Amino acid sequence: MKLQRDKQASARAERGFTIIELLIALAIVAILVGVAVPTYQDSVRKSRRGQAKADLAEAAQAMERFYTLNNSYVGAGKTTVADYAGFGQSPQKGTKFYDLSFSGAVAAGTFKIVAKPVSGTGQEKDACGSLSIDNTGKKEPTTPDKCWN
Numbered sequence: 001m002k003l004q005r006d007k008q009a010s011a012r013a014e015r016g017f018t019i020i021e022l023l024i025a026l027a028i029v030a031i032l033v034g035v036a037v038p039t040y041q042d043s044v045r046k047s048r049r050g051q052a053k054a055d056l057a058e059a060a061q062a063m064e065r066f067y068t069l070n071n072s073y074v075g076a077g078k079t080t081v082a083d084y085a086g087f088g089q090s091p092q093k094g095t096k097f098y099d100l101s102f103s104g105a106v107a108a109g110t111f112k113i114v115a116k117p118v119s120g121t122g123q124e125k126d127a128c129g130s131l132s133i134d135n136t137g138k139k140e141p142t143t144p145d146k147c148w149n
Contacts (some may be wrong), residue, residue: 045126052090052098052115053148056133059085059100059113063135072108073135079106081113090115097123103132111135 017025062085067073075084081100082088089096096118103112112134117123128147132140139148 041122041125045123048090048097048123049126049128049131049147052131055087055090055092055098055100056113056115056131059087060133060135060137062086063111063113067135073106073111074108075106095121097121098131109135 059081063073066075066084078084079102080088081102085100086092088100090098090100098115098117100113100115103114112132114130114132116130117126128141130141131147141147
């Protein structure tokens with residue numbers, strides 16, 4: 001009798017998880033992944049946008065240095081941001097997530113540099129879209145506020 005009870009207790013102890021317990025654990029994991037993945041992707045897009053903002057500011061500073069030396073933004077034979085600032089993408093090295101270009105022609109007293117998200121990188125899903133800065137320091141888009149803050 002004692003042997004039979006020991007076998008039953010042993011069988012109960014070795015039985016493992018029930019299907020309901022496994023489904024509950026799977027549902028919890030699915031909920032956590034459903035929340036974590038979009039949050040992570042948003043953080044990645046935000047950090048890439050931060051790099052694009054820094055690259056725009058650096059390009060605008062290069063334009064201002066050029067203006068200081070030449071009293072004009074127009075450069076002899078220079079037509080791209082890469083010609084003026086030394087790069088045409090953000091980040092400057094590695095996989096590009098933004099293309100940097102001028103919006104319209106560079107005039108003697110004005111310029112506007114635009115950072116446009118590269119499609120297929122996930123950055124085009126960023127709520128801010130294209131970022132820009134001009135010779136007066138005006139930054140666009142101004143909404144949502146988080147784009148330049």
